[in-house]
Amino acid sequence: MVIFYTEMQHDFSQNTDQQVRQHPNMDTPNSFPNEIRTARLTLSRPDLADAAGLHKAVAASYTELSRWMVWARGSYSIDDAQQFCAHAKGSFDAGVHFLIRLPEDGTIIGAAELTTIDAEVPSFEIGYWIHTSYSGFGYVTEAAHALTSFAFVKLGSNRVQIRMDEKNHRSWAIPMRLGYELEATLTSYSRDNLGELAAYRVYAMFNLEQLRPLKEFPT
Numbered sequence: 001m002v003i004f005y006t007e008m009q010h011d012f013s014q015n016t017d018q019q020v021r022q023h024p025n026m027d028t029p030n031s032f033p034n035e036i037r038t039a040r041l042t043l044s045r046p047d048l049a050d051a052a053g054l055h056k057a058v059a060a061s062y063t064e065l066s067r068w069m070v071w072a073r074g075s076y077s078i079d080d081a082q083q084f085c086a087h088a089k090g091s092f093d094a095g096v097h098f099l100i101r102l103p104e105d106g107t108i109i110g111a112a113e114l115t116t117i118d119a120e121v122p123s124f125e126i127g128y129w130i131h132t133s134y135s136g137f138g139y140v141t142e143a144a145h146a147l148t149s150f151a152f153v154k155l156g157s158n159r160v161q162i163r164m165d166e167k168n169h170r171s172w173a174i175p176m177r178l179g180y181e182l183e184a185t186l187t188s189y190s191r192d193n194l195g196e197l198a199a200y201r202v203y204a205m206f207n208l209e210q211l212r213p214l215k216e217f218p219t
């Protein structure tokens with residue numbers, strides 16, 4: 001199943017409680033699309049064949065990733081990329097993962113995920129990273145915009161959140177740009193990859209009206 005981003009925006013009027021109840025398969029991978037297409041990107045569910053491209057993107061970005069991502073604490077091998085692709089393809093528990101690709105040639109330039117926090121609410125969390133060479137073009141903002149919209153329109157979400165280390169300014173700039181509100185700062189919430197105590201920011205959004213249109217951003 002492929003979802004076109006414009007289709008989601010048109011669907012908004014149908015985002016009712018009734019629609020939420022019509023998502024009985026929300027806890028299976030099949031209720032999620034294999035692809036979401038945005039204006040400049042394709043978000044696709046990982047496949048084993050993507051391991052080499054994923055490894056290349058991670059290796060090229062490791063300095064930035066190893067500062068902030070829990071999974072980037074040690075080395076990152078092609079085996080790690082293969083395991084991620086195999087697991088992400090089959091498992092819903094760890095969240096629904098999408099590779100961020102350039103549609104022209106399919107180059108993998110990052111990843112974004114939508115994790116279920118509580119299917120009864122329903123509520124979701126978004127995570128992301130981008131290949132260092134593709135940072136600063138608004139690609140992550142665009143991907144997070146699409147996943148936020150998807151969570152509200154297609155999954156009937158009542159809450160979407162994005163969490164990050166308070167020191168990760170580039171990360172919290174994304175929910176701020178999109179219209180999320182800073183809901184809380186959690187003190188001594190985690191140990192970062194340097195072993196230091198880290199406060200975390202929690203940004204949250206509660207309905208699609210809060211989501212700023214992408215056309216308001218620079219191009």
Ligand SMILES: CC(C)(COP(=O)(O)OP(=O)(O)OC[C@H]1O[C@@H](n2cnc3c(N)ncnc32)[C@H](O)[C@@H]1OP(=O)(O)O)[C@@H](O)C(=O)NCCC(=O)NCCS
Nearest residue numbers: 068129130135136137138139140141164170171217218219
């Ligand atoms: C956090 C991270 C994903 C942010 O990436 P990013 O490239 O800054 O984010 P975007 O792709 O949304 O780009 C935003 C930048 O593009 C600019 N931009 C250009 N065109 C744009 C557009 N059409 N829309 C939005 N922004 C645009 C913005 O002004 C902003 O510029 P700035 O860097 O001068 O502030 C990235 O730094 C990263 O991968 N870090 C390592 C992993 C990580 O920390 N992940 C998050 C863990 S919580």
